[in-house]
Amino acid sequence: MNIVVLVKQVPDSGAERSLAGDGWSVDRSGGTNVINEMDEYAIEEALRLKDETGAQVTLLTVGPDHAVDSIRKALSMGPDAAVHVSDEAVAGSDALGTAKVIAAALGTLEYDLILSGAESTDGGVQVLPHLLAELLDIAALTGARKVTVEDGGLLVERQTEDGYEVLRASGKAIVSVWDTINTPRYPSLKGIMAAKRKPVTTLTLADLGVDAATVGRSGAATTVLSAEPRPARGAGVKVADNGDGGDQLVAYLTAEKFV
Amino acid sequence: MTTDRLLPTDEAAAILDLAADIADRELAPRAEAAEENGEFPREALRTLGRAGLLGLPYPEEHGGGGQPYEVYLQVLETLAQRWLTVAEAVSVHTLACYPLAEYGAPEQRERWLPDMLGGELLGGYCLTEPAGGSDAAALTTKAVRDGGDFVISGTKAWITHAGVADFYQVFARTGGPGAAGISCVLAEAATPGINPQKPERKMGLNASPTAIIAFDDARVPTERLIGDEGTGFRIAMSALDAGRLGIAACAVGLAQAACDYATAYAKDREQFGTRIIDFQGVGFMLADMATQITAARQIVLHAARLKDAGRPYSVIAAQAKLFATDMAMKVTTDAVQVLGGYGYVRDHPVERYMREAKVLQIVEGTNQIQRMVIARAMGK
Numbered sequence: 001m002n003i004v005v006l007v008k009q010v011p012d013s014g015a016e017r018s019l020a021g022d023g024w025s026v027d028r029s030g031g032t033n034v035i036n037e038m039d040e041y042a043i044e045e046a047l048r049l050k051d052e053t054g055a056q057v058t059l060l061t062v063g064p065d066h067a068v069d070s071i072r073k074a075l076s077m078g079p080d081a082a083v084h085v086s087d088e089a090v091a092g093s094d095a096l097g098t099a100k101v102i103a104a105a106l107g108t109l110e111y112d113l114i115l116s117g118a119e120s121t122d123g124g125v126q127v128l129p130h131l132l133a134e135l136l137d138i139a140a141l142t143g144a145r146k147v148t149v150e151d152g153g154l155l156v157e158r159q160t161e162d163g164y165e166v167l168r169a170s171g172k173a174i175v176s177v178w179d180t181i182n183t184p185r186y187p188s189l190k191g192i193m194a195a196k197r198k199p200v201t202t203l204t205l206a207d208l209g210v211d212a213a214t215v216g217r218s219g220a221a222t223t224v225l226s227a228e229p230r231p232a233r234g235a236g237v238k239v240a241d242n243g244d245g246g247d248q249l250v251a252y253l254t255a256e257k258f259v
Numbered sequence: 260m261t262t263d264r265l266l267p268t269d270e271a272a273a274i275l276d277l278a279a280d281i282a283d284r285e286l287a288p289r290a291e292a293a294e295e296n297g298e299f300p301r302e303a304l305r306t307l308g309r310a311g312l313l314g315l316p317y318p319e320e321h322g323g324g325g326q327p328y329e330v331y332l333q334v335l336e337t338l339a340q341r342w343l344t345v346a347e348a349v350s351v352h353t354l355a356c357y358p359l360a361e362y363g364a365p366e367q368r369e370r371w372l373p374d375m376l377g378g379e380l381l382g383g384y385c386l387t388e389p390a391g392g393s394d395a396a397a398l399t400t401k402a403v404r405d406g407g408d409f410v411i412s413g414t415k416a417w418i419t420h421a422g423v424a425d426f427y428q429v430f431a432r433t434g435g436p437g438a439a440g441i442s443c444v445l446a447e448a449a450t451p452g453i454n455p456q457k458p459e460r461k462m463g464l465n466a467s468p469t470a471i472i473a474f475d476d477a478r479v480p481t482e483r484l485i486g487d488e489g490t491g492f493r494i495a496m497s498a499l500d501a502g503r504l505g506i507a508a509c510a511v512g513l514a515q516a517a518c519d520y521a522t523a524y525a526k527d528r529e530q531f532g533t534r535i536i537d538f539q540g541v542g543f544m545l546a547d548m549a550t551q552i553t554a555a556r557q558i559v560l561h562a563a564r565l566k567d568a569g570r571p572y573s574v575i576a577a578q579a580k581l582f583a584t585d586m587a588m589k590v591t592t593d594a595v596q597v598l599g600g601y602g603y604v605r606d607h608p609v610e611r612y613m614r615e616a617k618v619l620q621i622v623e624g625t626n627q628i629q630r631m632v633i634a635r636a637m638g639k
Contacts, residue, residue: 072269073276076273186280186306188309188310188311189311189315192270192274195273196270
């Protein structure tokens with residue numbers, strides 16, 4: 001079995017994030033870029049299936065040159081190889097543009113199963129797996145909390161708000177996963193050393209035969225109308241307790257939809 | 260502040276990232292409660308071991324990481340920043356593996372070292388005795404040949420990992436008095452007659468057990484003699500040179516943790532309507548702390564690079580241990596001062612850091628012994 005895991009390098013959600021000079025996109029030039037957290041669960045799931053079935057695991061990422069740092073880190077967890085699509089013209093792509101590039105890159109790879117995180121911590125639109133399934137004409141089994149390989153197919157439990165749904169697919173499929181599915185392994189020293197020797201293929205849009213005009217900011221089907229930096233933290237609300245402190249707290253928490 | 264490091268290789272950066280990642284997720288969240296309750300983090304050490312971080316400075320052919328001391332020590336510093344007990348455990352384990360790795364016969368190394376470096380086992384180092392640690396050449400624990408065994412009897416004191424270690428590197432007298440009568444034996448912890456006593460009730464590092472180990476005619480096969488008979492003292496001192504660098508790196512990490520905590524507090528805490536870091540009295544104190552940490556880190560790394568280059572490093576290792584641990588004592592004390600009354604209570608970690616720093620001035624050769632090493636070299 002050949003598994004491709006979609007991996008995205010994102011700004012560290014635990015660190016300070018800022019808007020780039022254009023005023024509407026995320027600044028990705030800083031040093032605090034990490035593997036999108038949910039993608040680590042997708043990698044772990046692929047490695048679990050690799051341990052179980054001997055599958056080949058290939059990582060696929062679209063991103064600037066420094067995304068290779070995240071690729072090496074992800075490879076040190078255990079995948080076999082990686083493909084990195086890096087092209088200036090991709091910058092500013094919306095989800096559809098990115099999906100077109102990924103679909104073209106997948107065309108250069110053998111795969112039976114595509115795994116991805118259910119969402120990224122920077123864009124967070126959660127549509128990429130669905131767009132890819134449409135472009136590639138394969139099954140989309142999204143939001144998985146459990147994946148089982150059966151004879152000639154896949155069995156997936158999809159996490160819902162109040163339980164789970166059981167999905168089955170035969171043939172090629174894309175499965176996106178939530179962080180309830182497993183506990184990602186740590187890389188190891190051996191993995192770090194081995195990662196240095198694993199093949200990372202770098203491709204451009206020209207290599208993939210993708211017309212640069214159909215992706216990037218100009219080719220985007222959606223438009224960001226405005227973006228604002230997060231407002232500075234306010235002073236907060238002080239509740240004076242004159243016997244009704246509890247009620248005031250409940251009222252506040254209810255109004256803010258915390259309870 | 261993030262420490263800007265010049266690392267020798269890309270994989271060194273990846274190893275440090277890995278250490279920080281594990282330390283942030285597995286160590287830091289558990290440190291406070293485990294220190295309070297005296298629970299040794301054995302599982303956390305296995306996690307580090309499985310990641311390959313328990314044998315970093317030893318050859319890859321024996322299951323080690325093949326990393327220079329320069330990298331290993333920065334990993335220790337990274338761990339110490341989150342939890343000193345664990346960093347010290349890694350340092351002591353590395354020390355306990357040193358005699359076999361450096362002085363063992365090839366067949367001994369092949370036989371035992373892979374397991375010792377493999378991450379599942381933990382070592383202890385039995386040199387010090389109740390009557391003294393500084394004058395190690397006077398040790399009295401005996402190892403007497405009897406058939407194919409050494410029969411070891413005596414008492415070792417202040418043994419880190421007593422009762423939790425899987426093997427002990429034991430220094431015992433096989434010959435006459437003085438340094439030339441001492442030999443080095445690698446004993447399995449499960450050997451009958453090796454009897455760890457009740458853990459000491461310490462001022463700090465309470466998650467790490469320290470105890471007397473009674474050797475009651477413990478029989479260890481003579482094939483477990485490391486190096487030639489009578490060379491044990493030289494092996495012990497050589498191991499301690501390397502071990503001192505480990506403790507120095509731990510001190511840098513601990514001090515960095517204290518400085519970071521005090522700085523964050525001073526940026527948040529206001530008096531007279533002003534952040535206290537903006538008062539010169541506090542700001543300058545923090546500036547001195549940061550500067551001393553940087554200086555200590557550079558001595559440690561300089562010593563490590565000399566060792567990695569195969570140059571003599573005994574004296575610089577003593578200087579690194581002396582400077583870094585005295586520095587950590589001062590920096591952690593000042594961190595308590597920056598927090599004022601809040602620094603003196605257990606709701607904040609700085610009082611624990613201060614208690615922990617003290618032991619670093621004592622272990623792996625007291626700082627008086629370090630000064631002696633340095634002064635003797637100067638007097639030659």
